[in-house]
Amino acid sequence: SNYTNRSPYPMLHLLREESISRLGASEADLLAIPERNIKTLESIGLCQIRRMLARIQNPDAATDPRSTPL
Template sequence: MSAVLARQAQVLADTRRWLERAVIGLNLCPFAKSVYVKNQVHLVVDFSTESETLLNTLEAELQALVQADPAQRDTTLLILPEALSDFLDFNDFLGQADEVLARLDLDGELQIASFHPQFQFAGTQPDEISNFTNRGPYPTLHLLREASIDRAVEVFPEADMIYERNIETLERLGHEGWAALDVEAHRTPS
């Protein structure tokens, strides 16, 4: 197996482990399990490091998602393992990502959520456990259909309480419990 394919396999395995153990396992997103078990989550790894290339990939994935049958592809995770390791750079990039969404006239149809290994809410310290609700193994853009969100909210009417419930879950879990989940990025052996 080539080094690139081995690295891609590791990134995908890390992302799936995070989805299964943290996002679904801790029920951080009550909507994730359904689409994940139906294999409707499309995972894309982009090893690019240049913003322009990443934005081109984002544009292609947004267009592919909007054109795909939701029963086949309900959502996309665009994983960027080699780019935007600094959270502030990633946060700046999200503004550019939203500009692509607007330029494609997909506002209201799709939205972009984000996860980052160093995610930090404004007004918090980096090591506060509340930040871990949005921490993933790699910088990741989650491309979501607005219609899917609307359907999920109908089933889970207290969706506005998810954020608070997630913080409570992580406070009970603590840093040791989070570490025990083993949902950080792993390096492919050289």
Template structure:
């Protein structure tokens, strides 16, 4: 797939899964207001991805009208365990750039697996995406969104219940359809 197709797949995933299933009650507003940046990286190494991450953080610093970035990196860290280990380097970069507390990075991966879950448990689909991606969020915006929500602590529990109700087979088919529909 080319970069445009990867962006289209990622956008459709955001629309149908994240927003459509209300996994993130804050995402719809930002997408509708065109404040979500989809950045498809051509990185083929962890070092190149870290450089791309630094560029995206700089972009957000220079463009306050962009609320958040999905840094999609289909060519690197396709193995979930390697991806999960890489998140320590992401945290280290935020510290090095003195951006800890200003930005946070949420993680999404096609094989996402929460600790203590089986590889095919439905709850893992709350963080499963068509491609590996890093979601760059403004910390102040996250705090405002959480403060405005009537019960933010219930969001993860609700999401797990939704995923369990749909089941892993249904969710796997949804992701496959999104990817196939844009190939």
């Protein structure tokens, strides 16, 4: 499975139809967004995604000289 629809915390996304319409994107453009997100995360790789999440969950570790480099 991919990480595009996961969050480390409960999250609610509110998108106003008017805001999306203002972008002028076609339906095909909008439907391509999830696929682009999946490809982007695949290119980043699971190890890097986990490192990024660890930094978010424990920001002090990134500045602690005793911590192992991520």
